Amino acid sequence: MKSLQLFFLITAALILIMGCTPDSNQTTHEPGSDTPNIVLIFLDDAAYGDFSPFMEIRYSTPNIQSLAEEGRTFTNFYVPQAICSASRAALMTGTYPGRNQLFGAHPPKARGLDTQFTTMAEMLKENGYTTGFFGKWHLGDQEDTRPHNRGFDEMAGIMYSNDMWADHPENPEYWGQFPMHYWKNGEVMIDSVTADHQKEFTTWFTEESVDFINRNSDGPFFLYVPHPQPHVPLFVSDKFEGKSGTGLYGDVMMEIDWSVGEIVNALVENGVRENTIILFSSDNGPWLSYANHSGKTPFREGKGTTFDGGIRSPLIISYPEKIEENTVSQNTFFSIDLMPTLAELTGSQLPDYEIDGTDVWDLILGDDGTESPQEYYAFTNGQDFQGVMSGDGKWKLHVPHGYRTSPVGGRDGIPGLYQQAEIDTALFDMVHDPYEKVNVIDEYPEIAERLLRFAEEHRAKFFED
Template identity: 60%
Template sequence: MKPKSFRLIVIYLCLGIVPFLLMGNKVNEKDPSKPNVVLIFLDDGAFEDFAPFGNPPYPTPNVEVLAKEGRSFYNFYVPQSICSASRAVLMTGSYPGRTKVFGAHGPGDPGLDLQFATMGEVLQENGYKTGIFGKWHLGDKPGHRSHDRGFQESSGLMYSHDMWAGHPEDPKYWGQWPLQYWKNGKVVIDSMTAEDQKKLTGWYTEDAVNFIDKHKDEPFFLYLPHSMPHVPLFGSDTFKGKSGTGTYGDVIMELDWSVGQVNQAIKRNGLEENTIFIFIASDNGPWLSYGDHSGITPFREGKGTIFDGGVRNPLIIKYPKQIKSGTISRKTFSSVDILPTVCGLTSSSLPENEIDGKDVWDLILDTPGAKNQHQYYPFSNNTNFQGIISSDGRWKLHLKHPYRTLSKAGVGGEAGKYIQKEIDTSLFDLLHDPYEKGNVIDSYPEKAKELLELAAEHKRKFFTEKTN
C-alpha cells in the first residue's frame, strides 16, 4: 500500500470514528461537576421519630443505615415552624420575611410569588432532570403549581392532605374543596378518599424510584416531600400494626421503608458515589395537640412555635465523595442554606433574585477554620417576627411574644387543646440549657444587647407594619 493511500484511509477512519467516540462520551459519561441531588422532606415529624436521633420503640433500620453512610446533624433549624413557610425557605433560600410566604396556604392560594426561583428551576436551568413526588404546598393556581415551577415530572398533592372533608377539626370548612391528586400537570384523582390516602407514601416512593431508574444516565434532582406524618395519619395495610405502638409508629416505619427504597435505587443504579442525599426529618416540629398521633421531641414546645421543639429538626447528608461516613455534627445552620449549598456543589448559578442563604458546605464538612457566614438566623411565626439564634447555635433570643402550649393532648386522631401564654424578652444559653428553661438575659447583658440589635435590624429589613 502506498503511503499516500494509507494516510487517506487513516483520515477517513478518524473522520468516521472520532465523532462517534465523542458522541458516545457525551451520552454515556455524566459530568462529574453535576452530582445527582436527592432531597427527602417529611411533614410534622418529631426529633426522636428515628434512630439514631432518638430511641423509638419501633425499628427504623433504613434511616439508621443512611446515618451510618453519611453525617447526622443535630443543630439544624428552620426559620418558621409551619408548612408552607418552611417549604418556601427550603425551595428558595429566602426567609419568610422576604418571600412573604407565612403559615400554611390553603386550596386556591397562589402561594410563592413567581419572582422567587425554586430549586427545581435553578437546577433545571443547569441541565438537570427534575422531579417532585409528594406535597407541594407552595401554590395552587395555574402557573404556580409544582409542574409550573421547575419540576418536569411530578405527582402528589398541591396542599396538605388534611385540607379536605375529613379534616380532624373543621371538616365542613375544608370540605368546600376536593383534595385532588395530580400527575405531570393533570388531575388524575379529583377527590381523594381515605383509601386513596393510605397509598400516598407508597405512590410517592414508587414514582421516586422510577424517576431514579429512568434518569440514571443523566444528572437529576429528586425532591420527595412526604405528606406524613402530618395528621390525619394514613399508612398502607402492609404496615398496619407493624410497629406494635399504634398508628403513628406504623406511619413512621413506612416512611423509613421509603427512605430505604430510595437509597437502594441509588445503589442499584451505581449512583451512590455521585449522589448528594439529603434527608430532613421534618419541615417543623410535631403537632403536639394530637397526642398519640404526633411524635415526641425532647425540646420545648412543638409546631407553631419558635422554641426548639418547633424549629429544630434532624438532618442527614450522605455524599461518599466528600463526607466521612458514620459521623455526626453539632454545627448550626438552617434550611435557608440548602439551596445555595446545592448550587455550589452542582456548579449551578444562584437565582437572579436576591436570597438570604449561604453556601455552608465547608461548615458541613467541618473544614478546619470554616466559619458560618451568617451572624444569626431569624425565627418567625406566621407574620410575627419573634426571635433569633446566634450562628454558632449557643445563644437564642426570644422577643416578647405570645405562644401556644399544650393543655390537653388528643387521643386517636382527635385534637387536644392549647392555651395561650406569653414569654417576655428572654435569652437562653442553649449550650447549657437546650430546653430553654432559664432566662439568662440579666446575666449576659452584652450578648443580649448584641442580639437585640441584630433582631431590630432584621425586623426593619423584612417586617413592615403591613405584615405585623
C-alpha cells in the same frame, strides 16, 4: 518555505482543537462526572426524636439508621418557621418568610409562592438537571404556582396538607368545599382523594421516585420527595399496618423508613449511589395537640412555635467519599442555606436578587466549631417576628411574643386544646440549656445587646414599612 507552511498548518489545527474544547469554566454534565445527583426527602411534621440516629425509639427505622451511618447526622439544623408552607418556601428559595412573604399554611386555591422567586428546581433545571417532585407541594395551588410550572419536569402528588379535606376533624364543612385533587404531570388524576387513596400515598410516591431514578440515572437529576406523612390524618398501607407494635404513628414511621430504603436501593442498582447526595429532614417539629398521633421531641414546645421543639429538625446528609461516614455534627445552619450550598456544589447559578441563605458546605464538612458564615438567623411564627439566633447557634433571643403551650386531651386523630402563654425578652444559652428553660439575659448583657441589634435590623428590613 515548507517549514513555514508546516507551522501554519500546525497552528490552524491547534486553534481548531481548542475551539472544540469545552470552556474549563463551564459546567458539563457527562455521565460519570462529579456533578452530583440530589435526593431531598422532606417529611411533614416529623419530630426530632422520631428516628434512631437522634433518640431511642420503640419501633425500627433501619434504613434511616443506615443512611446516618453512611453519612453525617446534624443535631442543630433549623427551619425559620415551624409551619408547612413557610418552611417549604424557605427551603425551596433560600429566603426568609419576611422576604418571600409566604407565611403559615396556605389553603386550597391559594396563590402561594410568588413566581418572582426562583425555586431550587428551577435553578437546577437551568443547569441541565432533570427534576422530579413526588409528594405534598403546599407552595401554591394555581396553574402557574403548581410544581409542573415551578421547575419540575415530572410531578405527582397533592397541592396542600392532607387534612385539608372533607374529613377534617375540626371544620369539615369548610374544608369539604375543596375536594382534594391528586395531580400527575399537570393533570388531575383523582378528582376527590379518599381515605383509601391516602393509605397508598407513601407507596405511590416511593414507586414514582424509584421509577424516576431508573429512567434518569444517566444524567444529573434532582429528586424532591416531600412525603405528606406523618402529618395528621395518619395513614399507612396494609403492608405496614400494625407492624410497629407501638400504634399507628410507629407504623407510619416504619413505612417512611421503607421508602428511604427503596430510594437508596434504586440509586445503588443504577450505579449512581456514590455520586448522589441524599438529604433527609422534616419541615418542622411535631403537632403536639394530636398526642399519640404526633412525634416526640426533647425540646421545648412543638410545631407552630419558635422554640426548638418547633424549628429544630432532624437532618441527615449522605454523600459517599465527600462526607465522612458515621459522624455527628453540632454545627448550626438553617434550611435557607441549602439552596446556595447546592448551587455551589453543582455549579448552578443563583437568582440575581438577594437571598438570605449562604453556602455552608464548610460547616457540613467541618468539625464542630467551624466558623459560621452567618452572623445571625431569624425565626417567625406566621407573620409575627419572634427573635434571632447567633450564627453559631450558641445563643437564642426571643423578643416578646405569645405562643401556644401544654396541649391536653387529644387522641387518635382528634386534637387537644392548647393554652396560651407569653414570653418576655429572653436570652437562652443553647449550649448549656438547649431546652430554653433559664433566661440568662441579665447575666450576659453584651450578648443580649448584640442579638437585640440583629433583631431590630431584621424587623426593620422585613416587617416595617
